[in-house]
Amino acid sequence: MPLDQAGPASRPKLRIAVDIGGTFTDLAAFDEAAGELRFGKALTTHGALVEGIQNTVEGAGASFADAHLFLHGSTIAINTLLERTGAKTALLVTEGFRDIYEIGRVNRPDAYNLFFRKHVPLVERASRYEVHERLLASGAVHKPLDEDHLRKVLRSIEPGSVEAVAILLLHSYRNPAHEVRVKQIVAEELPGAFVSASHELSQEYREFERVSTVAANAYVGPRVATYLGELSEHLDEHGFGGAFFVVQSTGGLFPVEHARRDCVRMLESGPAAGVIGTQAICEGLGLQDAIAFDMGGTTAKAGVIHGGKPLTTGSALIGGYEQALPIQIPMTDIFEVGTGGGSIARLGQGNALRVGPQSAGSMPGPVCYGRGGTEPTVTDANLLLGRLDPDNFLGGTMALDLAAARRAMEEKIAGPLGMEVMQAADGILRIAVTTMSYAVKAVTTERGLDVGSFVMAVYGGAGPLHASAIAREIGIRQVMIPYAPGYFSAYGMLFSDLRYDYVRSCFRRLATADFAEIEGLYAGMESEGMAAIEGSAVKPEGVTIERAADMRYVGQEHAVTVDLPRELFEGGDREAIKRHFDAQHAVRYGTSAPGEPAELVSLRVTVSGLMRKPPRHAVPSGGEQPEAEALVRRKQVYFRGMIDTPVYRRDLLRAGNRIAGPALIEEHASTTVLQPGDALEVDAAGNLLIAIGSDMQ
Template identity: 35%
Template sequence: MRLSIDVGGTFTDLVVDRLSGAAEVFKAPTTYPDPIDGILSAVALAANAQGITTEAFLGGVEVLFHSTTRAINAVITGQAARTALLATEGHPDILLIREGGRTDPFNYRIGYPAPYIPRALTFEIPGRILADGGERRTLDEAAVLRVIERLKEEKVEAVAVSLLWSIVNPAHELRVGELLAEHLPGVPFTLAHQLNPTVREYRRTSSCAIDASLKPIMSAYLRALKQRLGAHGMAGQIFAVTSQGGLVDVEELAERPILALNSGPSMAPVAGRYFAALQGATTAIVTDAGGTTYDVSLVRDGALPRTRETWLGPIYQGHLTGFPSVDVKSVGAGGGSIASVEGGLLRVGPESARSDPGPVCYGRGGTRPTVTDAAVVLGYIDPDFFLGGRMGLAVAAARAAIERDVAIPLGLGVEEAALAIIDLATESMVHAIEDITVKQGVDPEDAVMIGGGGAAGINAVLIARRLGCRSILFPDVGAALSAAGAMMSELTSEFSQVVFMRTGAFDAAAANAIIAGLKERAEAFFASAGGRARERRVDLAIEGRYPSQVWEIDVPIDEAMLAAEDAASRLVAAFHARHQELFGFRDDGDEVEIMGWRALARCRLADESAIRLPSGVDSAPTRSRTMTFRETGPIEAPAYRLEALDPSVTVKGPAVVESNFTTVVLAPGSEARKTAEGGLCVQPLVQSVTRLREFAA
C-alpha cells in the first residue's frame, strides 16, 4: 500500500493507493503550528474507513510520498534559522546587489529590498580562485577560524558558504566546510558549488543562503515526522516531493531542503499531464484550486513547464531561489479567499481564512466572508454533504457575513453580492491563466483544462468560457490532484558541471568525458535507489547561448549527437531549433557558447498503474435544490453524485455534480459526461442560454 500526503494551506490531502488501481481520498484540516497533527488526523480517517487502528493501517504502508509547505512558510514568515554568509573578501554584497530589475522602474517610493542574510551576518574570507580555476591568493585559514569564533558569538544556527568561482575549483569552499565541521560542530552549513553549480553568482549564493537557513527547521520537522509516524506503526520508506516535479528520500531532503520549496504545487502538472494524455491531449492548462491559492501551469507537447526564475515573494522584491523547478503560477484566489469592500470597490483575496478559523460557514470562529461562503449562499455546495457529510456548514452565518461586509456596502442583494464575489475571483484566475497561455503565444482553445483542487469546480466553467476552452476535465481524484501527482512521479536527481566551450572550437573528447562523468554520478544515484528503481532514464542537456547573449537556454542532447563526427554542427542545429521554438527567431550564422552540462536521472518506484476511486452506479439518488446563476436567477436545479453517475447520461446545466470533496458547478448552457476513467468531462458552452432565461422568467 502507498500513501501520498499533501499538506496545503487549508486542507491536508491523503491519497491511499493499494497498488490494485483502487484509490481512496481523505481530507483533514491543516493544523498550525504543527502540521503533523493534521497528517495523523487524515491517516486516522483512512484507518477508520477500513475499521482498523491507525497502527494497523500504517503497518501496511510500504511507501509514503510527502509534500509540505513547511519550507516556504518558514521563508515567507521569517521563521527560518539565523544564518550567516561567508563570501570572498571584497565581495560581501552579493545578496544586496542582486541582478537588478524593478517592477515599476519610475516609482522611487518602492524601498530597496533587504538581502536574505543581513550584512551584519555576512563575513569576508581572504583567498581567491580565478575563473580558470587557478589560485590567485591562498585561503587564509587563520582568518576563517577567527570568523568561526564570531559565528559562535553571534549564535548563528546555520552557515552558507559561497566563494567566487568555486564551481570550477571548489578547494577553498571544501576547506572552509572542513573547518566549520571541526570547529562549529552541530551547526549545519551549505557549500554553494555542491548545491547549485551555476555560473550566476547571485543565484548560486541566494540558493545557498536559502538552503542553509532551512536546514535546522526542515531537519527537525522531518525527524519528527519519521518518529511520530514510526511511533504509530509505520516502517515503510518516506519520500519527499520536490519543486522539480520529482521525488527524493527524506534524508536527501534534509541535506538539501531548498528542494521542498513549492513542492506541493509541482505535482499538479505531473498529474494533469497524465490525465490529459488519457483524453488524447498533449497541451493542458492545469489548475489546482485550494483553500488558499489558485495554482496554474501549462503542459505543452506533453512536457512539464520548468523555470529557474522562481521568486519567494514579489518579483525583484522577494528572493530568487536560482534553482530549477516546475513552473507554477499562484494567485491568492482560493476557496478561502476573503471578500471585502475597500473604497467602494469589491476585493477578493489574496488574504485567506485558511483552515483556522476558515470560512464563516465552517463555524470555527471565522467572521469574514470568503469564496466558499459565496458558493454556499448560491446553493452550489450542499451544506449537509461537505467533506462527504463529515462537516456541516452554517448557511445562515455565511449569508449574514456576505450581507454585512459586501451586500450592504455595495447596495446589492445577498445573492447578487455572492455572484459578484465569484465573478471577481474568476477574473483573477483568468488573468493568471492568460499569463501562461495567451502571453506566451498559446491559444487556450487548443488546450484541455484540468480542474484540480477542492475548489476547482466552483467557477471552472466560467473561467473556461472566458478563455475559450472547449473542454474541462475533472479527474475523480482531482480534489487531491497534487497528492495524486506524487503517485505518478519519479525518483529524480540532477547533476551538472560548469565547463565553458565554444562550438567553433569544440573539444569532442572533453565533451564526452564530461557526459561520462555525469552519467557515472547518475548510475550511483540509481544504485542508491536499490531494486525499487524501474524504467531508469538519464536526460542530457546543455546550457547554451549565442555569444552576444547574456542568458542561457537549456537544449536537450543525446550521446549519439556527441559521438557523431559532426557533433559540433548537430549541437548548433539543436540550439537553433530550440531558440526558434522559445523566441520565434534564430541566428543561423552564429556559433554557440556552452556554459554548462546537465544530466537528469529519473526512475519509477513502482510500475505505472491507474489511480481511480471506486464507483457506485445507482448508489445515490439525484436530488435538487435552489441555486442562483447570473443567467437565470434563483432556479431549482439537480445535484448529481459523481460516483453514481451513469457514463451514458449527459448532464445539462444548470446543475451540479458532487463528490465527497468537490462540487462541479455546471452553469446554464454547459454539458458534462462521466469519463471511462471515472472523471467528469465538461463542455463549457454547448447550448444557447436565451431559452434558459426565458424559462426562468
Template identity: 40%
Template sequence: MGYAIGIDVGGTFTDLLLMDTESKKQMINKTSTVVEDPSVGVMNGLKGFADRFNLTVKDLLAKTDLIVHGTTVTTNAVLTNNGAKTALLTTEGFRDVLQMRRGVRSRDNLFNNKYVAPPVLVPRELRIPVSERMDKGGVAVKEVEETEIVQIAKSMQEDDVKAVAISFMHSYANNEHEEKVKEIIKQYLPDAFVTTSTEVVPIVRLYNRTSTAVMNAYAGPILNQYIINLVDKLEAEEFQGNLLIMQSNGGVSNPETVKKLPATTLLSGPAAGPVAGGTFAKSSGYDHSIVVDMGGTSFEASIVRDGNVSIRKEGEINKNSISLPMADIHTIGSGGGSIAYLDDGGLLKVGPQSAGATPGPVSYQKGGTEPTTSDANLVLGYLNDDYFLGGSMRLDRAAARQAVEEKIANPLGMSDEEAAFGIYTISNLNMASGIKEITIENGYDPREFPLVVAGGAGPIHAAMIAHELGIKEIIIPRFSSVLCAVGMLSSMLRHDYLRSYPAKWSSLEFSSIHEEVKEDIKEGSESLLHESVPVNEQTIMIGLDLRYVGQHFEVTIEFDQKLLIDGDKDQVEELFHNEHNRLYGFDLRGHEMELMNIRVSCQGKHTDFSIQEVGNTVGDVAQYIKNQRSMYDPVLRERVDAPVYDGEKMGAGCQLEGPAIIELITTTIIVPHDFEVTTEKNGNFILRHKGE
C-alpha cells in the same frame, strides 16, 4: 497486499491518496493541516484511513510499502522569514550582493519610487567577508587564512548562528576554498547546518549561486527537524516501508538527499500537481494540457507538454532568487479562503490575503469574520451546507450571507447575491489572468489546450475560467481535490545535476560534453539502482543552456542522452534555434552560439501507478439525481433550480446538460447553462461548451 500512500500538506488541508499496489484500488482522505506541526495532520490523515479499514495506524503502516510526501515547510520558512538564524560567508568586497539582488525593482515596480523590497534572509551583520579570491579559471589568487576563519567561527558561536552558507567568487571553477572553510566551520559549529554554493548549484553568476545557497541554509534546520519529527512519528507506529519526499522538479528523492538540499523542496507540494494533471490528461487522449489547482489558499497554474511537466531553471521566492530546476508553476493568492474586501477607493478585491485553515471562511464557524470566495460560493448555492467534505463538516450559510452583506453588499449598495457573484467573477478573472501569464506570455495559445482542473474549489470555477479563455474542453478528475497527492504516487524518482561549462559552440568538441557529465550520469544511475530502479528502466536526459553570443540569458534545450552519445551536434543546434524561435519569434542561424551550463536528469519509476477505472453506467443518468438546489447560474445571471447529481455513483458513459451540480465527497462541479458533461472510463468528468 501492500499500500502506497501519497500525502500533500497544503496551507489549509492535508490531502492523502491510498492505493492498493495489487488491485490498484484507491481511496482519498482530507484532514485539516496543523500549521504548528504539519506532521500531526499527516498522522491524523493516516488514522482516517486506518479507521475505514477498522485497523490501528500501526496495522495500516505494517501493510504500507511506500509513503511519498510533499510539504510546504521550506516554502513557508522563506515566505514568512521564519527560517533558521543564518550567516553568509562570501568573498571580501561582495558582502552586499545578496541585498543588491539584480536590482530591487521588478518590471511590475519599475516606476514605483515607494517600493520597498522584502528583507533579505541574512542581515548585513551576519554577511561576513572572507579574504580569499579565486580567478575565473579556478586558480587561487589569494588563499584562505585559517586563523581568519577560526575567528569568524567563534564569532558565529557567540551569535548563536544555526545555519551557514558559504559562497565565494568563481567557486564553480574550483570549490577548494569553500570546502576548506566548511571543514573549519564544522569543527566549531558541529550542530549547525553548513552548506557551500557548489554543493547546491555550481554555476556562473555569483548572485544566483549565493541566493540559492542562502535559501538552502536558511530552510535547512527547519526542514530537517520536520523530517525528523515525521520519521519519529512513523517509526513509533513501526513503519518499515520507504519514505520519499517530493521535490520542486516534479520528481521525488529519499529523505537523506533532501535533508542536504532542502532548497530542492521549495515547491515540494505544488510540483506534484502538473505531474498528476498530465497523467489524467493523457488518459483522456491529450499529450498537452494546462493544469490548474485551486485550493483553500492559492491557485497554481502550469503547462504539460508532450506528457512532461514544464521545468524552469530558475525562479524567485519572495524576491529571493533560486537557480534550481523547478516545475514552472505560476501561483497567485486566489483560493477558497481568499478574503473579499473593498480597497481605499471602494473597489471590490479578492485576495491575495487568505483566511487559511484558521480561522477559515466565515461559514466554517471557526471564528472567521471576513467574507471569502467559499462564503460567496455558498451564498450562490454552489456549495451544500450539509455535504461539505462528504458531510463531515457543516457550513453556516446564514453567517456567510451576513458577512457578504455587511462587508461588501451594503457599502456598494447592491444585494448580497450580486455581491457574492461579484466575488465569484473577480476570483475567476484573477485565475484566468494567471493562466495567461504561463501561456500567452510564453508563446502558447490557451485555446489549444484542455484545462485540467483540480483542488477542492477548482471545479466550482472551472467552466467560467475556461469560458473566459476560450478553452474548449475541461477535464475534472474524480480525485481532483487531492490532485497533488495523486501526483506523489505518479511521479518519478529524480536526481538532477548541474555544472557550468562556458564554451563557444563553433570550437566545442561535442564529445567533451559527454566526458564532462560522465560522473554525474554514473552517480545518478547508481542512486536509482540503490532505489531499486534497474538500468534498463532508467531515463537519462541531458540539458544544455545555450545562447547567441551577446545575449545575457540562455535557452535550455533538453534531449535523451543517446543524442549526446551519438555526437549529433547539428541536431542539438537545430533544437536550440527552433526553441528560441518558439519563445521569441526569431532565431539567428549562422550567428555564433555559446554554451553556459550542462544539466543531467536521471529518472525512474518508484511505483506502478495507474488510474482507477470506473464501471459503466446502466440506465438513465437521472437515477443519480439526489435533489434539486437553487443556484445562481453564472451564464444566465439568474437563479435556477438545478438537479444535484451524486458524482460518487456516476460511472462511465453518463451525459448531462447544465444547469446542474455534481457533488463528490471532496469537491463540487458546477455545470452552467450551455455546458454539457460526459464521464469517461478513467473517472474523468469532461465539460464542454455546447457551442464548441
C-alpha cells in the same frame, strides 16, 4: 528483493502519499494487494503539522504499519520563505563580495513606479562575513583559504546568535574544495548550526543567484530539517518500517535525508506533484498539451504539459517579480497567485472590493466553517450562491453555517456597497476568477504558447467550482476534471519517480565545441545519478537518462533550456542541435535567428528511477443519459440569476454519460460547476470532459 516489487505476503502493501496545504492535508494511499485507492482529508494543523498528517491517515482507515513507502509534499519550505519566519542565518562569502546578495541584478521591473521597493535579503549585512580566499573562473586557486582568519571570524560570532550558516565562495561551481573545507571548519566552530554550501545546491555560474539559493536553503533549513525529523520519528513510533521520500519541485522523489539537507528542493513539492499527476492522465488520453490548474484553500497554481512533458525551469523567483529572491535549482515551471477557497474578501480604499491574498486558512477558516472566522471568503460566496451544499460538504462530515456566511457577507461587503448579498457573492467570484486567470496566462501566453489550444486539467478542492468560469475568462474551450480532484496533488505523488538533476556550466561555441569534452561532462553527471539511484532504499523498475543544454545566441545574456537526444552529441551533429535550439527559442520568445551563431552555456542531465505506478482508474460504461439514482436532487443555483439546477453524484456517473449545463456534480472533496451552455461527457477513466459554452445565460 526490491521494496517496491512483489514480495512475501507478510510484507506491507500500502503506498501512502500525503500533501500538506494551507487549509487541508490530503492523503492518497494505494493498496497494492487489493489494487484499491483510498483517500483522506483533514484540516491542516498549523504549528503541529504531524498531528494533521496522523488525522488524515486515520480518517482514511490507513496505518503507517501497513505501509512500505511514504511519500510527502509540504508547503513548509515555501511558507517559511514567504512569511520570513526562518532561522537566524549568517553568510560566509569571498572577500570583497560581501554585498553581492544585496546588490543583486539592480533591475527595476517597473521604471515609473515611485513606490518600487528592492528585494530584502534573508541575511542582514551585519551577519555577512568575508572569507579570505579566491578562485579564478577556471577553478584554479588565486588566493589560498586562510583558515586561521576564518576561525577568528567564527569565534567572533556571539554564541546563540546564529542557527544556520550559508557559504558562497566565488567560482565554487568550478572547484568546490574551499567550500568543502569552510563547511568542515564551521561544523567544528559552530556545532549544532545548520550549514549549507552553494556547490551542494547549484553547479552553475551567476553568483547572485547562487548566493540567494544557498542563503534561502540555510534560512529554511533548521525549521524544515526539524519538521522532517519529527515526522520520521512519528513514523517510526507508529510502526512504519519502509522508505520515506519527499517530493522535489521537479515532481521527482528524493530520500528524506537528502531533503533535510537540500530543503529548497522541496519548495514547490505539492504543486509539482499535481503536474506529474496531470501528465499521467494526459498519457492515458493521448494528450500532448495541457494546463495543470490547482486551486486549494489558500492559493491557485498553474503549470503546463507541452509535448507530453511538464515544462521545467532552471530557476525561479520566489516572492513576486518586483521583490523576488531567485532560487537556482531545477523545478517545474509553476506560477502561483494568492487566491483560494479561503481567500478573504475586503473593502479597500474607495470601497474597492479586494479578494486575497490574505487567507483564512484552516484556522479560523471561512465564516461558514464555524471556527471563529468573521470575514467572508470565496468559499462563503460559493455557499451563498448555492454551489456548495451546507449538509454535504466533505461528504457530510463537516456542516457549513449558511446563516453565518450570509450575515458576514451582508455586514462586510453587501451592506457597505449597497448591493444584494447574492450580487456581492457573485462579484467576489468574478474578481477571484480574473486573478486566477493570470496564473494560467503566466505559464502559457507569457511563455509563447497559445492558451486556446490547450486542454485545462483542473483540480484541488476548490478548482472544479471555478473551472468553467476561468476557461471562459481566457478562451479555453476544453476542461478536464480528473478523478479525485480534491486529493489530486497527493494522488499525483503515486505517479512520481525517483529523480536526480545535475547541471554543469560549460561555455563553448557550438561551432567549435569539443564533443569528446562535452560527452565526458555528461557521462560524469550520469554516473552520479546512477550511483544515487543504486543507493536508494527503493529499487526502481527501470532507469531513464535525459540530456539537455542551456543555449543562447552569441552576444545574448540569458539562455533557454533545450532538450537534446543523446545521439546528437554522440554523432556530433551541430546542425541538428542548432535546429533544436532555434525551434525552442521561437517557442519561448516568438522569434529565432537560424543564421546567427549559438553557444552552449550549461549542460543538464536528469536521471530518473521509474517507480511502479498504480493502475488507471476506470468506471463502468453507461448510456448517454445518467442513471436515475445519479440525480440526487435539484436546487436553486445563482448564475447571474437563480436557476433550477440538477445535482449529480459523481461516483454514480458512468462512462459515456452526458450532462448539459447548468448542473452540479458533487463528490466527497469537491464540486464541479457546469455553467449554462457547457456540455459534459464522462470518459472511460471517469474524467469529466467539459466543452465550455460560448455565452453566459
